[in-house]
Each structure stands twice: as C-alpha cells, then as structure tokens.
Amino acid sequence: xxAHPTIFDRPLLRARQRRAAALGPATFLLDxxxxxxxxxxxxxxxxxxxxADLDTPxxxxxxVLLASGKVPSLERASIVxxxxxxxxxxxxxxxxxxxxxxxxxxxLALQFxxxxxxxxxxxxxxxxxxxxxxxxxxxxxxxxxxxEAFAVAESEVEGGLSPRVLPFGDIRDLGGLxxxxxxxxxVVDSDRVTVRYESPxxxxxDLRAMGAxxxxxxxxxxPLRRATLRRMMExxxxxxxxxxxxxxxxxxxxxxxxxxxxxxxxxxxxxGSATRRLADALGTQEIxxxxxxxxx
Numbered sequence: 001x002x003a004h005p006t007i008f009d010r011p012l013l014r015a016r017q018r019r020a021a022a023l024g025p026a027t028f029l030l031d032x033x034x035x036x037x038x039x040x041x042x043x044x045x046x047x048x049x050x051x052a053d054l055d056t057p058x059x060x061x062x063x064v065l066l067a068s069g070k071v072p073s074l075e076r077a078s079i080v081x082x083x084x085x086x087x088x089x090x091x092x093x094x095x096x097x098x099x100x101x102x103x104x105x106x107x108l109a110l111q112f113x114x115x116x117x118x119x120x121x122x123x124x125x126x127x128x129x130x131x132x133x134x135x136x137x138x139x140x141x142x143x144x145x146x147x148e149a150f151a152v153a154e155s156e157v158e159g160g161l162s163p164r165v166l167p168f169g170d171i172r173d174l175g176g177l178x179x180x181x182x183x184x185x186x187v188v189d190s191d192r193v194t195v196r197y198e199s200p201x202x203x204x205x206d207l208r209a210m211g212a213x214x215x216x217x218x219x220x221x222x223p224l225r226r227a228t229l230r231r232m233m234e235x236x237x238x239x240x241x242x243x244x245x246x247x248x249x250x251x252x253x254x255x256x257x258x259x260x261x262x263x264x265x266x267x268x269x270x271x272g273s274a275t276r277r278l279a280d281a282l283g284t285q286e287i288x289x290x291x292x293x294x295x296x
Contacts, residue, residue: 005114006114007114007216008112008113008114008215008216009215009216010112010114010215012215013112013211013215016208016211016212016213016215017057017211018211019211020057020208020209020210020211021057021058021211023209024209025057025058025209025210025211026206026209026210027058027060028195029108029193029210029251029253030056030057030058030060030061030107030108031060032191032193032253033061033107033108033136033253034060034061034063034064034065034107035064036136036191036253036255037061037064037065037105037107037134037136038064038065038068038070040134040255040257041065041068041070041134042068042070044070044132047069047070047071047072048070048071048102048103048132049072049102050075050100050101050102050103051065051071051073051074051075051101051102051103051104051105052074052075052076052077052096052101052103052104052105052126053065053074053075053076053077053104053105053106053107054077054078054079054104054105054106054109054110054123054135055077055078055079055106055109055110055112056105056106056107056108056109057107057108057109057210057211060107061105061107062074065105071103074105075101077096077104079113079119079122095126096126097126098125098126099125099126099127099128099129099131100126100128101126101127101128101131102127102128102130102131102132103127103131103132103133103134104123104126104127104131104132104133104134104135105133105134105135106133106134106135106136106137107135107136108136108137108138108253109135109137110135110137110256111137111138111139112215116177117177117180117181120133120177120178120180120181120183121181121182123181124181124182124183124260127260128260129260129261129262130259130260130261130262130264130265131259131260132257132258132259133183133256133257133258133259134255134256134257135255135256135257136253136254136255136256137253137254137256138212138251138252138253138254139170139171139190139252139253139254140170140171140252141190141192141250141252142250142251142252143249143250143251144250145236145239145240145247145248145249145250146200146203146236146249148235148239149200149232149233149235149236149239149240150228150232152231152232152235153228153229153231153232153234153235154228154232156231157225157227157228157231158225158228171188171189171190171252171254174188174254174256175187175188178256178258181258182260182261183258183259183260184258184259184260184261184262184265185258185259185265186256186257186258187255187256187257187258188254188255188256188257189254189255190252190253190254190255191252191253191255192250192251192252192253193250193251193252193253194248194249194250194251195248195249195251196242196246196247196248196249197246197247197249198246198247199233199237199247200232200233200236200247201233203247203249
C-alpha cells in the first residue's frame with residue numbers, strides 16, 4: 001500500500017483551532033455553510049436517524065442542524081491521519097462500524113486532510129446503503145489575491161517563493177474522487193464569496209481567527225520579513241482594491257454530495273436500450289448522418 005504524502009501538520013491545525021476558539025473565532029464562512037447545508041438537507045425527504053459531523057470546527061453547524069429537525073442528534077467524528085484515516089468517534093475513540101451511519105456532514109474541514117481519497121473511502125465505508133455524504137470545503141480558487149500578492153513580493157524582495165497559502169482542492173478533480181470512493185450520484189458545485197477588507201492585515205487576522213493560517217509541513221519556519229510584508233500589502237492594494245479603497249478577498253466553497261449505492265436509486269439506461277426515438281419525443285425529423293437539411 002502506497003503511503004500518502006503528509007502535506008498538513010494536523011496537530012498544529014488542532015492547536016490553532018483551539019487558540020482561535022479561545023480568542024473568539026471568525027465564523028462568517030461557517031455561518032454561511034451551516035445555512036446552506038440546512039437548505040440542501042431540507043429538500044431530502046427523509047429524517048436521518050444516525051448522522052455524524054466530520055471534523056467541522058466549532059458548534060455552529062451542529063446547532064443549526066439540530067434546530068432544523070432533520071437529525072435527532074449529531075455524533076462528532078474525526079479523521080485521524082496517524083491511524084489510517086479512520087473515521088473515529090470522539091467520545092469512545094473507536095472506529096465507527098461499517099454501515100453504521102445514514103448521514104455524514106462536514107463543514108470547512110476536508111481541505112486539511114492529507115489523504116482526501118482515503119478519507120472519502122472511509123466515509124463511504126461507515127455509511128449505510130443509501131446513506132448521504134454532504135460536505136463543504138475550501139476550494140482551489142480561494143485567496144487568489146493573497147497568493148498573487150505574496151508571490152510578487154517574495155520574488156522581488158527575497159528572490160524566491162515559499163509556501164504560505166494552503167493548496168486547496170480543484171473542483172474539476174473532486175467529482176472523480178467521489179466516484180473513485182464508490183459514491184453514487186455524486187454532485188460537486190461551488191459558491192464564491194467575496195469579502196472586502198480595509199487591509200491585508202485584517203484579512204490575515206480573520207484567517208488566524210478561523211484557525212486557518214499556514215499549517216503546511218514544508219512551511220518556512222523563519223518569521224516573515226517586514227520588507228516582504230510591506231511589498232505584499234502594496235501589491236494587494238495596487239491590484240485588488242475597489243474604488244472606495246477596500247480590498248477584495250475571494251473564498252470558494254466547494255460542495256460535495258454523494259450517496260452510497262442502493263437498488264432504489266435511479267440508474268442510467270444502458271446504451272441502445274431506449275424504446276423511443278429522441279426525434280419523436282421532440283417532434284422533429286431525424287436527419288441521417290452526412291445529410292444536410294433539405295436534401296432528398
């Protein structure tokens with residue numbers, strides 16, 4: 001079995017999330033995710049009897065889902081990288097049994113998983129047939145402005161780049177990962193959020209209050225140079241300021257949903273199994289390949 005690369009320092013992530021919670025977290029993205037997740041679950045005509053929340057920071061999502069009436073309770077779960085990316089119950093520190101859950105939700109957590117394909121496989125394992133995964137994660141188009149400003153500043157001041165902004169998943173790849181993990185009817189879509197700030201410093205303070213600052217294993221360990229920070233702020237203001245002087249910051253929220261296979265689910269027809277021609281359904285004349293309209 002090939003070992004997955006360790007990209008994120010997950011113990012450091014936990015420490016920074018605890019610090020953010022103690023100092024007063026910035027929850028505006030989680031608030032948005034909680035509201036949207038409630039709306040998405042509302043269209044599912046089912047009450048989920050044994051759901052679990054996978055690694056969502058804080059209690060915002062948990063409180064909103066419990067208030068919605070779609071779930072009677074919400075077990076806490078965590079992916080533990082050191083033990084093969086098993087889905088674990090916090091209280092018992094034991095893996096969930098195969099097919100034991102009917103819903104797994106996750107808010108802004110899966111972007112910090114070192115082995116996302118393995119994590120999705122583990123989630124698929126613990127879901128019952130016709131169980132649902134509904135997750136929101138930070139997408140690859142997030143913080144493009146901050147990335148560009150830092151890249152220019154470090155190139156000019158230090159003569160090279162260092163990994164400062166986390167590499168987020170690309171929406172084009174995530175649907176394939178869902179299929180590889182064995183989910184049926186996978187859907188991947190995204191929601192872009194533009195937040196305006198007085199300066200890059202206020203943006204970076206929000207990231208700290210989200211517990212979302214740099215946790216890359218290969219991060220630079222030396223402090224950020226003042227000259228680099230100053231040039232980054234200049235580039236950001238030059239390229240991403242609105243007319244009123246406030247600066248734009250883009251966050252992409254990618255939504256993943258998929259069901260564990262079940263015989264009741266709709267399946268695509270096999271090629272050649274149609275009993276009615278498309279032309280008849282549309283009320284048009286079928287033209288054989290190679291002919292042009294009007295040719296006899």
